Every structure is written in structure tokens, then in C-alpha cells.
Amino acid sequence: MLSSMNNRAAVNVYLTSGRTSEDLSRLELLDWVNESLKAQFTKIDELCTGAAYCQFMDMLFPNIINMDRVKCFTNEETDFKQNFKILEASFKKMSVDKQIPSEKLIKRCFQHHLQFLKWFKKFFDANYEGRSYDPRAVRGGAPMGFGAESISVNFLASTTPFPIQGRHSTSNSARKSYWEQVKPGTSEKVTPMQMQETGEGQECLAKKMSHLKLRRTQSW
Known part of the structure; x- marks a missing residue:
């Protein structure tokens, strides 16, 4: 059941053919992701983890996703699949009619990543209500990006003073x-x-x- 804050359906959007004034380059889109989520993705196809989209949904629709279940820094395909299942469930809850090309995204197909990210940016702009949100705090201070879990734990342990427990929280x-x-x-x-x-x-x-x-x- 949705919380009282999420008793509305999401605004659905669609990409139109051809270039518009709203289009951003792949680098501008990547900068938007990293700046919005305090993330460390270096290429668009690193969004294959699915974690960024999960946190964007949490930003748009509070409590629609349990971020403790999201693997925020990983390079394991099993984690990618779990994250996209969480994302798909959130789309269903919010009546988002976009089909997620999960398999193509997990396999790091650049063109599918670019198109999906362009769509998601438009979706985000249509649904964002400007509420205050600290992505790093929501993740318990954990980094977000693409890489081995051991790197994530060592990176976080050396930059924050609290002990790391579990995968990322x-x-x-x-x-x-x-x-x-x-x-x-x-x-x-x-x-x-x-x-x-x-x-x-x-x-x-x-x-x-x-x-x-x-x-x-x-x-x-």
C-alpha cells in the first residue's frame, strides 16, 4: 500500500522523435545523475547497476523503495538484476507505463542506456516536486557507483568514521x-x-x- 504521500499516480511521459531543446548530451546527463545523487559514475553504461534509478524513484516518491535493499556500489550482475526488480516494482506501484529494457541495460548496451536515461530525465522533471533530499544520508553515507564491493567498503571506511556493516549500509x-x-x-x-x-x-x-x-x- 502506498503511503499518504504517494497516493497519486506518477505523471507518464514519452520521448518524441527528433531533437528538442530539452535534449541533453550524454555528458550532461551523466553530470546530472552524479550531481543529483552524489554518485561516482564515469560512463552512462555504468548505470547498469540500476541503483541510480532506484534512488531517483525514492527521491520522487518517498517510501516507494526501501533503499536498504538496493546495492548502491557493485559490479555483480546478480545485484544489477535485484536492483532492476526493485525498480520495476516501484514503477508498477506508481502506475508508470514505461517498459524497462532491463536485460539490455544490464548488458551495458550504450544506445539503450542513452535512450532510457533521456526518458528518465524527462520523467523526473515531470514528477519532481522540489522537496529537500540528501541522497548520501539516505544511503547511510555509502558511495554510489560501479565497482567491486571490496573497493566500496575500503573507500567508505577510509573517508567516513563509522563502521561498515553488510553490503552498503x-x-x-x-x-x-x-x-x-x-x-x-x-x-x-x-x-x-x-x-x-x-x-x-x-x-x-x-x-x-x-x-x-x-x-x-x-x-x-
């Missing part, structure tokens, strides 16, 4: 302690997000992402 007690950390060398209480917003934090984050991209390039 923390327990309630761990989440509480996450907001009660003291900045090293001071008596000032500060959150990991605030640390990351500092110049030092941004530099550290940039180095880690550069190293992550290098490792993935070498593995190819």
Missing part, C-alpha cells in the same frame, strides 16, 4: 554515532559530509577516485 546505532564524531585534533563535532566539503576532504576524495579509475582501467 550501517546499523541504526552506527548511523547515530556517525553524526557524533569529533574532528581529529579539535574538540569540534563534525559530520563526514562536512569533512568532505572542506578543501582537504575534497582533495582526498579526488585522489581516491583517481586511484579507483586507474585500477579499473588496468583491469580492462
Whole structure:
């Protein structure tokens, strides 16, 4: 059953043939995804995880998706399939009549990813009501992107002070302690997000992402 906040059906949209003034390039679309979700996708076909679309649905329709079930940082096809099943269920709940080409997306077919992302951006714009939403906090501070789980856990453990439990989330007690950390060398209480917003934090984050991209390039 939908919550009282979601007692409406979604506004359905359709892509028209030909280019319009609303069209964005693939890089602009990718920037929109990363900026909106505080994510680290480097290519459109990395959206094969399905996690970004799940969180966008959570942003649009509160409580329609249990984000604790979404694998936010993974390169495992079994996780992709689970995430898309969650997405498909949310579409059904909200009466979205778009068919998700899950198999093509999971197999990283670029053209299918581009078309689906273009449609989803139009769908998002038609349904977004401007409510405040912190995507990183909703994920319990976990990163979102494409990569091995071990990289995700190591990356998060080295940039946030709370312990990692499970695939990508923390327990309630761990989440509480996450907001009660003291900045090293001071008596000032500060959150990991605030640390990351500092110049030092941004530099550290940039180095880690550069190293992550290098490792993935070498593995190819």
C-alpha cells in the first residue's frame, strides 16, 4: 500500500522523435545523475547497476523503495538484476507505463542506456516536486557507483568514521554515532559530509577516485 504521500499516480511521459531543446548530451546527463545523487559514475553504461534509478524513484516518491535493499556500489550482475526488480516494482506501484529494457541495460548496451536515461530525465522533471533530499544520508553515507564491493567498503571506511556493516549500509546505532564524531585534533563535532566539503576532504576524495579509475582501467 502506498503511503499518504504517494497516493497519486506518477505523471507518464514519452520521448518524441527528433531533437528538442530539452535534449541533453550524454555528458550532461551523466553530470546530472552524479550531481543529483552524489554518485561516482564515469560512463552512462555504468548505470547498469540500476541503483541510480532506484534512488531517483525514492527521491520522487518517498517510501516507494526501501533503499536498504538496493546495492548502491557493485559490479555483480546478480545485484544489477535485484536492483532492476526493485525498480520495476516501484514503477508498477506508481502506475508508470514505461517498459524497462532491463536485460539490455544490464548488458551495458550504450544506445539503450542513452535512450532510457533521456526518458528518465524527462520523467523526473515531470514528477519532481522540489522537496529537500540528501541522497548520501539516505544511503547511510555509502558511495554510489560501479565497482567491486571490496573497493566500496575500503573507500567508505577510509573517508567516513563509522563502521561498515553488510553490503552498503550501517546499523541504526552506527548511523547515530556517525553524526557524533569529533574532528581529529579539535574538540569540534563534525559530520563526514562536512569533512568532505572542506578543501582537504575534497582533495582526498579526488585522489581516491583517481586511484579507483586507474585500477579499473588496468583491469580492462
